[in-house]
Amino acid sequence: MYAKHTQGRIARQAHTTVPEGTYEEHHARQGFEGEVSQLYHAHPTTDWLRVEGPIRPRGIQLTDVPAADEHDERALPTVLMFNQDITLAVSKRTAPMPYYVRNADGDTLLLTQAGHGTLVTDYGTLAYGPLEYLVIPKGTNYRIVPASNELHVTYVMETRDPLTLPERGPLGHFLPFDRGVLDVPRLDAGLPVPSAQNADGEWEVLVKRGGELSSIFYAFDPADVQGWTGSLAPFRLRLADIRPLTSERLDVPPMTHATFQAGDNWIVTMAPRPTQTAPDAERAQPFHRNVDYDEVIVPLGSPDAGGAGPTPGLASITPAGMNHGPNQARMAAQRDRLPIYVWNIDTIRPLHYTDAFEAGETPDFARHESYRG
Numbered sequence: 001m002y003a004k005h006t007q008g009r010i011a012r013q014a015h016t017t018v019p020e021g022t023y024e025e026h027h028a029r030q031g032f033e034g035e036v037s038q039l040y041h042a043h044p045t046t047d048w049l050r051v052e053g054p055i056r057p058r059g060i061q062l063t064d065v066p067a068a069d070e071h072d073e074r075a076l077p078t079v080l081m082f083n084q085d086i087t088l089a090v091s092k093r094t095a096p097m098p099y100y101v102r103n104a105d106g107d108t109l110l111l112t113q114a115g116h117g118t119l120v121t122d123y124g125t126l127a128y129g130p131l132e133y134l135v136i137p138k139g140t141n142y143r144i145v146p147a148s149n150e151l152h153v154t155y156v157m158e159t160r161d162p163l164t165l166p167e168r169g170p171l172g173h174f175l176p177f178d179r180g181v182l183d184v185p186r187l188d189a190g191l192p193v194p195s196a197q198n199a200d201g202e203w204e205v206l207v208k209r210g211g212e213l214s215s216i217f218y219a220f221d222p223a224d225v226q227g228w229t230g231s232l233a234p235f236r237l238r239l240a241d242i243r244p245l246t247s248e249r250l251d252v253p254p255m256t257h258a259t260f261q262a263g264d265n266w267i268v269t270m271a272p273r274p275t276q277t278a279p280d281a282e283r284a285q286p287f288h289r290n291v292d293y294d295e296v297i298v299p300l301g302s303p304d305a306g307g308a309g310p311t312p313g314l315a316s317i318t319p320a321g322m323n324h325g326p327n328q329a330r331m332a333a334q335r336d337r338l339p340i341y342v343w344n345i346d347t348i349r350p351l352h353y354t355d356a357f358e359a360g361e362t363p364d365f366a367r368h369e370s371y372r373g
């Protein structure tokens with residue numbers, strides 16, 4: 001740790017009793033974890049006139065993206081953002097996959113925003129529903145079989161590094177969830193699913209490697225496992241099983257809500273919880289400079305929120321280097337409870353955007369994200 005220095009008007013404890021007429025900005029390395037200083041500004045750092053260039057904040061309503069697999073059963077999810085480590089896509093699949101997918105490029109994380117269905121894999125079958133994660137290890141054969149007659153929206157992330165559960169250190173084994181709540185597919189699940197046999201009487205495994213597609217054909221259903229043992233398997237985590245850390249007296253840093261890690265990239269789930277309510281605690285997150293991560297935030301709603309909070313699926317992206325923080329409305333009406341689930345992805349490398357993203361992008365989003373709102 002470097003020496004701690006102090007000049008001018010400051011708060012003795014960060015994020016509490018910010019000096020009158022100042023706006024606290026958190027300038028840190030490694031998210032909220034590394035070396036840090038608090039800067040007390042005369043103006044909010046997000047009170048910009050305009051932002052020019054690629055670090056401007058960007059937004060997209062993910063539930064409105066026209067996904068290719070909505071009407072084409074052979075299509076894969078529509079990729080919106082990517083870098084060397086991750087891709088983020090949207091699926092609105094309504095028909096069962098007519099093949100098994102085997103992703104040989106990375107692990108796959110599905111987060112269902114809307115819709116129910118069945119995940120069919122080598123390891124057995126598993127039901128899924130809204131606000132549930134499915135983790136599918138690289139190389140698993142799997143099919144998505146959506147239930148009919150409902151809206152389906154699933155966020156699909158691919159990670160080059162293995163998706164792991166972050167170290168919990170002194171938090172122990174049961175925060176933010178007991179690993180006993182992770183469900184794996186069962187060979188004896190008995191869930192009815194239509195066969196993937198095609199018109200030629202064959203079964204297809206569609207393999208993605210280096211972004212290119214190949215197919216392996218069989219005269220029998222390749223998901224014919226009679227037994228399995230090991231620690232590598234798909235699993236489901238329901239967001240409702242997450243029990244978030246809370247603090248009455250200080251903002252809890254976002255990374256403490258991390259659900260998964262993929263190399264140096266973080267996948268965070270903020271679950272409904274009380275926010276800090278002590279009289280001297282700042283309730284809104286401090287303004288911050290996101291210098292190590294591009295940050296994707298997606299409000300997911302909650303069955304108990306009664307429509308509170310932003311529209312589910314309204315993704316905002318703050319590239320590293322951009323200022324970030326609450327707007328005027330949030331500063332004026334600070335909440336004492338986070339009413340919804342929020343998905344947050346922090347990527348160590350810059351994200352790039354596809355044509356599908358740009359076609360659906362919310363115009364002038366930087367103004368929406370400014371202090372002026």
Ligand SMILES: [Fe+2]
Nearest residue numbers: 288290295324
């Ligand atoms: Fe942030």
